[in-house]
Amino acid sequence: MALKSWCLLVATVLLCENGSMELPPPCDSHIYCTGELLKQVQMARLFDDDKYFVDMKLQMNPDVVWEAFKNLTTASPARNLTKHQLNNFVQTYFEDPGQEFEKWTPEDWSDQPQILQRISDPNLRLWATELHAFWKSLGRKIKVDVQSHPELYSQIYVPNPLVVPGGRFREYYYWDSYWIIKGLLISEMSKTAKGMIENFLYLIHRFGFIPNGGRVYYQRRSQPPFLALMVESYILATNDKAFLTECIGLLDKEYEYWMKNRSVSITLGGKTHHLNLYNVEAAGPRPESYSKDVALGQTLSEAARQDLWVELKTGAESGWDFSSRWFIDSNGENNGTLKDTKTRHIIPVDLNSILCRNEQILALFHKQLGNFAKAQFYNEARSKRIDAVHEVLWDKKQGIWFDYNLMNNRSNAAFYASNLAPLWAECLAEQVPGQAAEMVIRYLEDHQLLGYRNGIPTSLVPSDEQWDYPNAWPPLQQIIIEGLAKSKSERGQRIAFQQAQKWIQSNWGLYKKHQAMFEKYDVNGDSQPGGGGEYDVQVGFGWTNGVALELLDQYGDQLASGVMELTSFTLHAVLPICLLFLHFQ
Numbered sequence: 001m002a003l004k005s006w007c008l009l010v011a012t013v014l015l016c017e018n019g020s021m022e023l024p025p026p027c028d029s030h031i032y033c034t035g036e037l038l039k040q041v042q043m044a045r046l047f048d049d050d051k052y053f054v055d056m057k058l059q060m061n062p063d064v065v066w067e068a069f070k071n072l073t074t075a076s077p078a079r080n081l082t083k084h085q086l087n088n089f090v091q092t093y094f095e096d097p098g099q100e101f102e103k104w105t106p107e108d109w110s111d112q113p114q115i116l117q118r119i120s121d122p123n124l125r126l127w128a129t130e131l132h133a134f135w136k137s138l139g140r141k142i143k144v145d146v147q148s149h150p151e152l153y154s155q156i157y158v159p160n161p162l163v164v165p166g167g168r169f170r171e172y173y174y175w176d177s178y179w180i181i182k183g184l185l186i187s188e189m190s191k192t193a194k195g196m197i198e199n200f201l202y203l204i205h206r207f208g209f210i211p212n213g214g215r216v217y218y219q220r221r222s223q224p225p226f227l228a229l230m231v232e233s234y235i236l237a238t239n240d241k242a243f244l245t246e247c248i249g250l251l252d253k254e255y256e257y258w259m260k261n262r263s264v265s266i267t268l269g270g271k272t273h274h275l276n277l278y279n280v281e282a283a284g285p286r287p288e289s290y291s292k293d294v295a296l297g298q299t300l301s302e303a304a305r306q307d308l309w310v311e312l313k314t315g316a317e318s319g320w321d322f323s324s325r326w327f328i329d330s331n332g333e334n335n336g337t338l339k340d341t342k343t344r345h346i347i348p349v350d351l352n353s354i355l356c357r358n359e360q361i362l363a364l365f366h367k368q369l370g371n372f373a374k375a376q377f378y379n380e381a382r383s384k385r386i387d388a389v390h391e392v393l394w395d396k397k398q399g400i401w402f403d404y405n406l407m408n409n410r411s412n413a414a415f416y417a418s419n420l421a422p423l424w425a426e427c428l429a430e431q432v433p434g435q436a437a438e439m440v441i442r443y444l445e446d447h448q449l450l451g452y453r454n455g456i457p458t459s460l461v462p463s464d465e466q467w468d469y470p471n472a473w474p475p476l477q478q479i480i481i482e483g484l485a486k487s488k489s490e491r492g493q494r495i496a497f498q499q500a501q502k503w504i505q506s507n508w509g510l511y512k513k514h515q516a517m518f519e520k521y522d523v524n525g526d527s528q529p530g531g532g533g534e535y536d537v538q539v540g541f542g543w544t545n546g547v548a549l550e551l552l553d554q555y556g557d558q559l560a561s562g563v564m565e566l567t568s569f570t571l572h573a574v575l576p577i578c579l580l581f582l583h584f585q
Helices: 003-015 036-044 050-054 062-074 083-093 114-118 122-138 144-148 174-186 190-207 227-238 241-261 287-296 302-317 349-368 372-393 417-425 436-446 474-485 490-514 542-555 568-583
Strands: 139-142 263-268 271-276
Touching: 036 050, 036 062, 036 083, 036 287, 050 287, 062 083, 114 122, 114 542, 122 139, 122 174, 122 490, 122 542, 139 144, 174 190, 174 227, 174 474, 174 542, 190 227, 190 241, 227 241, 227 349, 241 263, 241 349, 263 372, 271 349, 271 372, 287 302, 349 372, 349 417, 417 436, 417 474, 436 474, 436 490, 474 490, 474 542, 490 542
Parallel strands: none
Antiparallel strands: 263 271
16 A cells, blocks of 8 residues: 555544544534534624624523524524524523623732843833733633533633633633743742643543633643643742642643544654644534634535534644644645645644653653653653654754645645744754754744744745734744753854844834734734734733743843844944944044
8 A cells, every 4th residue: 555545544544433424513512512503693693703602601501592592493484593583582591701700819919020120121121010910900710600500601610710811812721821821930920820730630630631722612622732831830930849749640641631632653764653643523613713614614515514624623723723834735735725724634843842841841750759660651752752753853954843744745844933843842863952953043044034023923824824924923932932042052042032132022012002912923014913814813912921021031131122132243233333433523
């Protein structure tokens, strides 16, 4: 059998339970996840954003609401209600989003965290003060009623208060929370940070994994697995080693989930490697984007439409919803559109880098707890992954890592900011660690990626999707900067600072204009928010605040709010001009 056919067969078996494409809905709710009520309300487009409806609270038991809807549709000629009827029905049986929360102010917030003393520029120091204050406005506490009457809410209950991203994102999100927690720790809010981590442990105990976010319609998909990194950040900040004993079993359980449910085997050069990919097994349109998913698939066959919806949910699990990174056309090439999303057929560089970090952290945790056999297990897993990342994802000629396309058994040799994740994760083979940073820098220079005014773009593809050019995202900037900063390359460390300066000035410049932080930014021109994708750019914004605080904490004595960066290079370039000017005065 040809290798391509064999890989497609393996992928099909992996994606289909017992060879069947019969998949469950996003969750069991016939109000929030599936059913005729959801379909009619969302297709009538009562709200500008489909997410609004599935975040609304029921005023009475869902069975009562469902029965009332059935009675109403039975009386209608075509069993389809008019927009007016649907609007009246929703107003009668639902309440606006936000009913699941009660007012809460973090107990561990104080007005003078030490980070402020480490920031030299007075403008940036004042800005950091205001970023620190945002934690109070983004803080949420879920009402006990959500635990007592979960059937009335789409919100998934967690016991501790938390910090949300902001805007339409009213609930907690998995990978967002990593940068939020790091920001909270810099703000000396360790109690709030620990509570958020405990919430995620609670979710693993309940579901066996951490859902994408805090809604039932996210219940069968996750997001990039950052929990072990959250725990590491918390312990480094607090030295609370007792907490490690409490949570280690659940950290192991999450790792097992990813290895059992999101892994793939690939054979290259006679050697079989085990890597991870995203894969959501849930049927139907995404409830929070229902009408968009239906419209996108309307010209497809039923089978192709169902497959597209699975791929879209898988793209959402990646956190990159959506990007040309996942678009594979009928020829198996990375040259499609949103309708060609094939996330399940791509081995992502960043996911495997994150799991490589998980293995490193879990090995260290078990060693600290005296469980040397388990530590050895994770050390060996990491060693195998480093080998697999090098053999499958590393491109020696270009000096960078690329996603691997299982549909054509080739690397996707296009720039995405995620390509640099192994440098951040220190997931480096013996052949490249000393030279990896220099090779990555050369790649960045060759592709002119360091010349953008406001950061490094997510890709070079202007697809109109939000995880593409010209958008730059806070977590990707931080991963690139941290990877270069901790390398042994002096040039890499210098570039890391220069990119941190660009990012801070971009964020600060836009904050001056709007008194707001945004989820993403445009890399070009004067500071402006990013765009594209399924919804308007959102303000808040949890992970943006966290990354900004982290960079201010790391480089606060060097960063400037002004446009010119007075590095030694700048001074040497300007000095001759200044001397010439003075000579003629």
